[in-house]
Amino acid sequence: MTTQTSIQQKLQSALSPVFLEVNNESHMHDVPEGSESHFKVVIASRRFEGKKLLNRHRLINKILADELQGGVHALALHTMTPEEWLERNGSVRDSPECLGGSKVK
Amino acid sequence: MDVLDRIREQVEGNPVVLYMKGTPQFPMCGFSSRAAAALQDCAVPFSFVNVLSDPEIFENLPRYADWPTFPQLYIDGELIGGCDITLELHANGELQAMVKEAAEKAGGAE
Numbered sequence: 001m002t003t004q005t006s007i008q009q010k011l012q013s014a015l016s017p018v019f020l021e022v023n024n025e026s027h028m029h030d031v032p033e034g035s036e037s038h039f040k041v042v043i044a045s046r047r048f049e050g051k052k053l054l055n056r057h058r059l060i061n062k063i064l065a066d067e068l069q070g071g072v073h074a075l076a077l078h079t080m081t082p083e084e085w086l087e088r089n090g091s092v093r094d095s096p097e098c099l100g101g102s103k104v105k
Numbered sequence: 106m107d108v109l110d111r112i113r114e115q116v117e118g119n120p121v122v123l124y125m126k127g128t129p130q131f132p133m134c135g136f137s138s139r140a141a142a143a144l145q146d147c148a149v150p151f152s153f154v155n156v157l158s159d160p161e162i163f164e165n166l167p168r169y170a171d172w173p174t175f176p177q178l179y180i181d182g183e184l185i186g187g188c189d190i191t192l193e194l195h196a197n198g199e200l201q202a203m204v205k206e207a208a209e210k211a212g213g214a215e
Contacts, residue, residue, distance in 0.1 A: 099135050
């Protein structure tokens, strides 16, 4: 199973999202072709209701702890409740381009 | 000094600390760059630590506040979050208020 699929499946089963998109953005960084190192997750779930951003991100970091300890080097997170998701019409900002720092480790 | 004590001293001794890859002038990572730019936009002085030039902090910061990635923003000794949270708070105006309050609090304590 690819890391992308495993991220998708774990978030799907843990958070029952009303919207989930997992993008592999590794190609934007200085890593070998086909790498699974940089991901962006856009997710809307009822489980985020009443939680501040820090705790929403902590929840995801915990669900994806194995991936983050393994090859996943960057995880851009856009976490919303279903209401916040509707308010934004599904738009989130783009991830930044690489500036070379991921080569160091 | 133990590295975790060193981190504690940094985050508790400064009102606003950004742990980043590179420096605000020469960021080495797009996420660090954006977080630093958001803080600079608040027009309140902040401290930063270049984790690429301090391997011990690079290795150990993730376990300090149980946060796996860089950058990490601390205000008034508390982890606020990474790049996405910093930008979100900046966009809704909360970041400006938070750093201003922390700086005033620190200034008043001197």
